[in-house]
Amino acid sequence: MDHFEVRFSGSGGQGLILSAKFLSAALVSDGYTVAQSQSYEPVSRGGLSRSDLVVSKGQAAFPLSQGLSFLLILDGAAAQASNDLLNRNSLVLVDSEQVPIPPTGDFNLVNLPFTKTARDLGNKRVANIVALSALVARSGMCSKETLETVVRTKTPPKFASLNIEAFTAGWHLV
Amino acid sequence: MANLINLQGNQACAMGAIAAGCRFYAGYPITPSSEIAETMARELPKVGGVFIQMEDEIASMGAVVGASMGGAKAMTATSGPGFSLKQENLGYACASEIPCVIINVMRGGPSTGMPTRPAQGDIMQARWGTHGDHPIIVLTPASVAECYTETIRAFELTERLRVPVIVLVDEVIGHLVETVDLEALAPKETIERRFATGPADGFEPYAVTDDMVPPFPRPGDGYRSHTTGLTHLPSGFPTQNPEKASAALLRTTDKLDLHADLIEACEIIECDNADIIIATIGISARAAQQAVTDLRAKGIKAGLFRPKTLWPFPEKRLKEVAKNAKIILVPEMNQGQLILEIERLMARHMPVIGLNKINGEAITPAEITAKVSEVLA
Numbered sequence: 001m002d003h004f005e006v007r008f009s010g011s012g013g014q015g016l017i018l019s020a021k022f023l024s025a026a027l028v029s030d031g032y033t034v035a036q037s038q039s040y041e042p043v044s045r046g047g048l049s050r051s052d053l054v055v056s057k058g059q060a061a062f063p064l065s066q067g068l069s070f071l072l073i074l075d076g077a078a079a080q081a082s083n084d085l086l087n088r089n090s091l092v093l094v095d096s097e098q099v100p101i102p103p104t105g106d107f108n109l110v111n112l113p114f115t116k117t118a119r120d121l122g123n124k125r126v127a128n129i130v131a132l133s134a135l136v137a138r139s140g141m142c143s144k145e146t147l148e149t150v151v152r153t154k155t156p157p158k159f160a161s162l163n164i165e166a167f168t169a170g171w172h173l174v
Numbered sequence: 175m176a177n178l179i180n181l182q183g184n185q186a187c188a189m190g191a192i193a194a195g196c197r198f199y200a201g202y203p204i205t206p207s208s209e210i211a212e213t214m215a216r217e218l219p220k221v222g223g224v225f226i227q228m229e230d231e232i233a234s235m236g237a238v239v240g241a242s243m244g245g246a247k248a249m250t251a252t253s254g255p256g257f258s259l260k261q262e263n264l265g266y267a268c269a270s271e272i273p274c275v276i277i278n279v280m281r282g283g284p285s286t287g288m289p290t291r292p293a294q295g296d297i298m299q300a301r302w303g304t305h306g307d308h309p310i311i312v313l314t315p316a317s318v319a320e321c322y323t324e325t326i327r328a329f330e331l332t333e334r335l336r337v338p339v340i341v342l343v344d345e346v347i348g349h350l351v352e353t354v355d356l357e358a359l360a361p362k363e364t365i366e367r368r369f370a371t372g373p374a375d376g377f378e379p380y381a382v383t384d385d386m387v388p389p390f391p392r393p394g395d396g397y398r399s400h401t402t403g404l405t406h407l408p409s410g411f412p413t414q415n416p417e418k419a420s421a422a423l424l425r426t427t428d429k430l431d432l433h434a435d436l437i438e439a440c441e442i443i444e445c446d447n448a449d450i451i452i453a454t455i456g457i458s459a460r461a462a463q464q465a466v467t468d469l470r471a472k473g474i475k476a477g478l479f480r481p482k483t484l485w486p487f488p489e490k491r492l493k494e495v496a497k498n499a500k501i502i503l504v505p506e507m508n509q510g511q512l513i514l515e516i517e518r519l520m521a522r523h524m525p526v527i528g529l530n531k532i533n534g535e536a537i538t539p540a541e542i543t544a545k546v547s548e549v550l551a
Contacts, residue, residue: 021351024180028353034180036351042205042289059317061464062539063350064457 001141005065006053007082008128010074010098013045015128019072020051022154023132026147027055035063048077055141070139072131073099074114093135095127110138110174117169126166133170144171176355183321183348184251187277187341188213189356190325191249194364196275197223198248200237202230202256205289206345207279210251231256235263235276242272243401245369245392247329251277254287257296257303264338265304266403271336271380271388271426273367275328278340279348282534291534292345294456297511300340301485309426311339311437312485314455318352322359324482327439330365335433336387337426342484344507346457346536370397378408380422386429430486438491439482444470445495448477450546451502453492453516455484458505458537465542476546487515496520501549505529505537525549 006023008016017038024034035054041047052065068085073094083103086092090107095114102109112134118127129151136147148167155163181189188210191199199214211227218225224241228234234250241248252260257278267274282288283295296303300312311331315324321343328339370377370389379399380388388408391397400410405422407413413422430437441459444466445451452462459480469476479495481488496502502520504513504527513528520526529545531537 021180024351028178028180033353034351035353036180037346038349040290059352061467062460063317063352064346064536064538066538066540 001055001069003056003060004069004141005067006055006070006135006141007050007065007068007085008072008074008132009048009050009078009082011045011077012040012043012047012049014049014074015125016049016074017051019128019132020053022147022150023136023142024053025154026142026150027053029150030142030146031057033057033059035060037064048081050078050081070135070141072135073102074127074131076100079103091139093131093138095131112173114170114173117173118166121162121165121169123162126162129163129166130170130173133167134173137171138174177357178353178355180351181318181354181356182209182351183315183318183343184209184279185213186318186321186354187251187325187343187348188217190322191275191329192217192221192223193322193360194247194326194329196247196249196329197221198238198241198246199223199250200226200228200234200241200248201250201252202228202234204231204253204256206281206348207251207253207277209348210277210279231259232263235260238274239263239267239272242267242274243393245390247273247333249275249277251279253279253281253289254283254296255285257299261304265306265308267338268304268308268310268426269403269405270401272338272401273332273336274338275325275332276338276340277325277343279343279345281345282532288534290345292457292507292536293532293534294344294458294507295511295532296342297455297484297506297508298514300342307423307427309337309430310485311335311337311430311483312342313339313439313482314342314484315347315482316456316459316480317347318350319354319359320482321347322354322356326361326364331437333367334365334387334436335429336367336390337430344456370395374398379410380406380408382408382425386425386432434486437483437486438488440488440491441478441480441482442491442495443478445477445479445499447475447498449475449500450550451477451479451496451499452505452542452546453479453481453502453512454505455480455512458507461537461539462505462542464539465546468539468543469546474546474550489519492516492519496524500524502526503529503542503546503549505542505545507531507537
């Protein structure tokens with residue numbers, strides 16, 4: 001893949017921007033050039049939140065999303081927000097618990113229990129890492145080892161083992 | 175092996191400032207510029223610099239001017255409402271020729287507006303925000319790498335020319351994270367302020383020199399100096415003598431004409447045989463850059479003119495570049511500001527058409543190509 005676009009969407013406080021940063025670091029170490037942007041509302045938690053990666057070989061002229069190859073939806077607030085950017089080649093992963101009404105259309109939609117998996121690990125806040133891992137496992141956009149190294153080295157020591165458990169659980173969801 | 179990292183535009187501004195030798199930052203955090211203050215707070219102490227969070231933007235700008243009068247390379251960063259508050263002390267720095275850098279990361283406006291949303295609504299305020307005829311330089315980066323290099327250039331210009339420099343960033347570029355190699359971009363040498371040397375006797379802090387940039391008297395070096403926002407003589411003391419006042423004011427603006435080659439910078443893409451030239455800045459220029467590629471692929475001869483130095487506007491370059499064009503399109507995230515300058519220069523030669531968006535979202539390449547198809551139809 002020479003050019004692809006990824007969006008992490010949900011509500012503020014879900015760790016979407018962190019997931020995007022992890023994936024971005026992994027892709028750069030695999031030789032890609034990445035532009036990461038985000039949009040959020042002026043509130044601490046809640047509100048529509050998203051982070052996008054435009055991934056290319058060499059700097060992309062326009063660094064914002066124009067057509068999503070991969071979309072992750074972790075909250076119902078974001079369910080329909082990206083419809084204009086989807087096409088028949090898009091892969092859309094939605095949280096089966098937090099997104100009661102997923103988007104419909106001519107694209108590949110997969111429901112997965114990110115939040116439930118995180119809760120079973122003891123902390124539903126790692127749903128972002130479960131989802132990130134599942135997205136990479138499903139898409140093959142970078143290697144398991146590359147992403148795992150990033151998650152391990154960029155997570156504060158206090159949460160490292162929990163994030164690695166979330167990473168492993170997410171990888172086996174797909 | 176390139177040392178590639180993912181860096182945010184705002185962080186790149188801060189890192190560029192430090193690389194340029196900035197050692198004083200005073201500010202009051204405001205979205206979407208806060209990461210500049212955050213990065214300076216963390217990084218400046220490591221290089222022996224000083225970070226102060228002041229009580230508001232007025233005091234921040236005062237502190238920056240004061241630090242620079244003490245000889246330090248000094249900077250602040252802000253957005254919309256804060257930029258408005260800084261204007262009075264900015265005017266003082268313009269009038270008394272005190273080097274300083276102000277980064278304004280533009281948000282949706284007016285007033286508190288849309289703090290987390292992008293706009294390009296401060297194009298005219300950056301030029302004319304403080305009152306009266308005054309010299310100012312405004313630079314407009316369009317990538318994370320340029321946030322770094324243009325902040326460095328801002329310090330070089332302000333220190334060399336004793337003119338305040340504004341780095342005008344839009345929220346998209348300020349919050350954008352891109353893959354960059356800072357080592358490759360780092361300055362090999364920096365341009366420094368010229369401090370006064372020679373006899374202290376008879377020293378005039380605003381003496382007329384060949385380069386129109388008076389050497390700066392560093393406090394403690396023994397030069398008698400007087401600094402005021404009142405229109406002043408070469409001695410630094412106020413005057414209302416019509417001839418002398420006029421000469422003093424003209425020197426500060428003529429200085430920019432004299433050093434135009436140092437100041438001017440643009441990016442010009444595919445303009446040689448272009449029928450339509452897209453003139454714009456910041457994130458809108460990134461959209462235009464892709465639009466040019468897409469339009470050329472369809473056989474439409476489009477080109478991009480992007481002023482990296484927005485003010486003084488590179489008017490000679492635009493006139494040269496656009497002399498054979500048929501139309502100029504000006505996409506901007508406001509109701510029409512940059513277009514006023516381009517109309518002033520070009521409207522008698524060709525149609526100048528705007529593409530405006532003020533809903534808190536960036537202009538897309540598709541919107542530009544659609545507009546081009548519409549105006550060529």
